[in-house]
Amino acid sequence: MAGAGRHPGLGRDAVPVSRRRRRPGALLYGANGFTGRLIAAVARRDGLPVTLGGRRPEAVARVAAETGQPWVAFRLDHPERVAEEVAAFDAVLLAAGPFSRTSAPVVEACLAAGTHYLDITGEIAVFESVFARDADAKRAGVTLLPGTGFDVVPSDCLAAALAAELPGASRLLLAFRAFAPSSGTARTMLESLPNGGAARVDGALVPVPPAWKVREIPFADHPRNAMTVSWGDLSTAYRSTGIPNIETYMTAPPALVASARAGHALAPLLSLALVRWFLEAAVGKAFPGPDEGARARERSYLWGRVERDDGAFVEGTAETLEGYAFTAEASVACLARVLGGTVVPGATTPSAAFGARFAESIGGTTLRVPSASAPGPPPA
Numbered sequence: 521m522a523g524a525g526r527h528p529g530l531g532r533d534a535v536p537v538s539r540r541r542r543r544p545g546a547l548l549y550g551a552n553g554f555t556g557r558l559i560a561a562v563a564r565r566d567g568l569p570v571t572l573g574g575r576r577p578e579a580v581a582r583v584a585a586e587t588g589q590p591w592v593a594f595r596l597d598h599p600e601r602v603a604e605e606v607a608a609f610d611a612v613l614l615a616a617g618p619f620s621r622t623s624a625p626v627v628e629a630c631l632a633a634g635t636h637y638l639d640i641t642g643e644i645a646v647f648e649s650v651f652a653r654d655a656d657a658k659r660a661g662v663t664l665l666p667g668t669g670f671d672v673v674p675s676d677c678l679a680a681a682l683a684a685e686l687p688g689a690s691r692l693l694l695a696f697r698a699f700a701p702s703s704g705t706a707r708t709m710l711e712s713l714p715n716g717g718a719a720r721v722d723g724a725l726v727p728v729p730p731a732w733k734v735r736e737i738p739f740a741d742h743p744r745n746a747m748t749v750s751w752g753d754l755s756t757a758y759r760s761t762g763i764p765n766i767e768t769y770m771t772a773p774p775a776l777v778a779s780a781r782a783g784h785a786l787a788p789l790l791s792l793a794l795v796r797w798f799l800e801a802a803v804g805k806a807f808p809g810p811d812e813g814a815r816a817r818e819r820s821y822l823w824g825r826v827e828r829d830d831g832a833f834v835e836g837t838a839e840t841l842e843g844y845a846f847t848a849e850a851s852v853a854c855l856a857r858v859l860g861g862t863v864v865p866g867a868t869t870p871s872a873a874f875g876a877r878f879a880e881s882i883g884g885t886t887l888r889v890p891s892a893s894a895p896g897p898p899p900a
C-alpha cells in the first residue's frame with residue numbers, strides 16, 4: 521500500500537510512490553519506529569531522497585504526513601512482495617528491529633533486486649549472516665552494510681584506527697558508556713539475553729557468562745567501571761581489523777554487574793512464550809527513549825585498546841553525540857555515500873567502506889588515537 525489518498529486524515533501531504541520503475545533514492549523501512557523517525561528527519565533536513573516504509577500503513581502515513589516524504593507499507597513475510605517493493609529503490613536502510621526477525625527477508629530481496637542494503641543492527645548473529653552473503657553481494661553488484669548506527673560506526677572506526685597504529689595486534693578491547701535505550705533497543709537486548717555473553721577468542725565467537733570480566737575503563741572524561749557484553753563489534757571489528765581476540769565492554773555500576781550475573785540463572789525462563797510476551801510488553805512502556813533535550817545534551821564516550829604479543833599496545837578514545845542522535849546522523853551519512861556510488865559491492869563494515877576516520881565526519885565526533893607505545897611487559 522502506498523501514498524496517502526486511501527487513508528483520509530493520514531499522510532495528507534505525502535506523495536504517492538510509483539512501483540513501476542526504479543526511483544532514485546532509498547527506502548527507509550521501519551520509519552515509524554523511534555529511531556526510524558529520527559533518521560527520516562535527518563534525511564529530510566539533508567535533502568536525501570528517502571521514501572518511508574513500514575508494515576502498518578496508518579503508522580507510516582502518520583510520519584509521512586509530518587515530514588512530507590513519500591511512503592509505502594508492506595509486511596516482510598511475503599518474499600515476492602518484498603522483492604517487488606525493494607526493486608523500486610537504489611538502496612534500503614532497514615531500521616525495523618529486532619533484526620533477527622527483519623534482516624534476512626530484506627537482504628534476500630535486495631540481492632535479488634540489485635538494491636543496496638544498509639541497517640542499524642547491533643546483533644552479532646545478524647552481522648554474521650549478512651557477512652556470509654559477501655560472495656552473493658559481489659555477484660549481484662550490491663553493497664551490504666549492516667551497523668550504520670552508534671553500534672557500530674564509532675567503535676568500528678576506533679578499532680580500525682587503533683589496528684592501523686599497531687600492525688600484528690592480537691587483542692582488541694572496546695568499551696562504551698551505557699545510554700538510555702528506546703523500547704525497541706530494550707526489546708532487542710531482551711531477545712538476546714538467553715544467549716548469555718560472547719567474546720571473540722582465537723578468531724571464533726565463543727559463549728561466555730554475562731559480565732564475564734569487569735574492569736575500570738579510562739574514558740576521555742573520567743574512568744568508569746565496565747563489564748563485558750556481547751556487542752556487535754565482536755563481529756564487525758573482527759571483519760574490519762582481523763584481530764583474533766576481542767572483548768567488548770559497557771559501563772556498569774557494581775549492582776548491574778551483580779544482576780547481569782544473577783540474570784543468567786533466569787535465562788531459561790525467557791524462552792517461555794508467556795514470560796517473553798509479558799516482559800516485552802513491560803519493556804515497551806518502561807523505555808520511551810531519550811527525548812529531544814537528552815539527545816542534544818548527552819555525549820557518548822568510547823575507549824579502545826589494541827595489544828600485541830610483544831607487549832606493545834595503543835589505547836585511544838572517541839567522543840561523540842548521544843547514541844540515537846548519532847545513529848540518525850551516521851545512517852544518513854552512510855546512505856548518502858552508498859547512493860553516491862562510491863562503495864564497492866560486497867558485505868562490509870563502516871570503517872572498511874569509508875575509512876577509519878569516517879566517524880569524525882559526523883558532527884561533534886572526535887577520535888583520539890596516539891602512536892604505539894614501546895613494547896613493555898606482556899598484558900595481564
Ligand SMILES: NC(=O)c1ccc[n+]([C@@H]2O[C@H](COP(=O)([O-])OP(=O)(O)OC[C@H]3O[C@@H](n4cnc5c(N)ncnc54)[C@H](OP(=O)(O)O)[C@@H]3O)[C@@H](O)[C@H]2O)c1
Nearest residue numbers: 550553554555616617640641642669670671702704705708
Ligand atoms: N545499532 C544501533 O546503534 C541502534 C540504534 C538504535 C536502534 N537500534 C535498533 O533498531 C531497532 C529499532 O529500534 P527503535 O528504537 O526504533 O524501536 P521501535 O520504536 O520499537 O521501532 C521498531 C520498528 O520496527 C518495526 N518492526 C518490528 N518488528 C517488525 C517486523 N517483524 N516486521 C516489520 N517491521 C517490524 C516496527 O513496526 P511496528 O510499529 O509496526 O511494530 C517499528 O517500525 C531495534 O532493534 C534497536 O535495537 C540500533
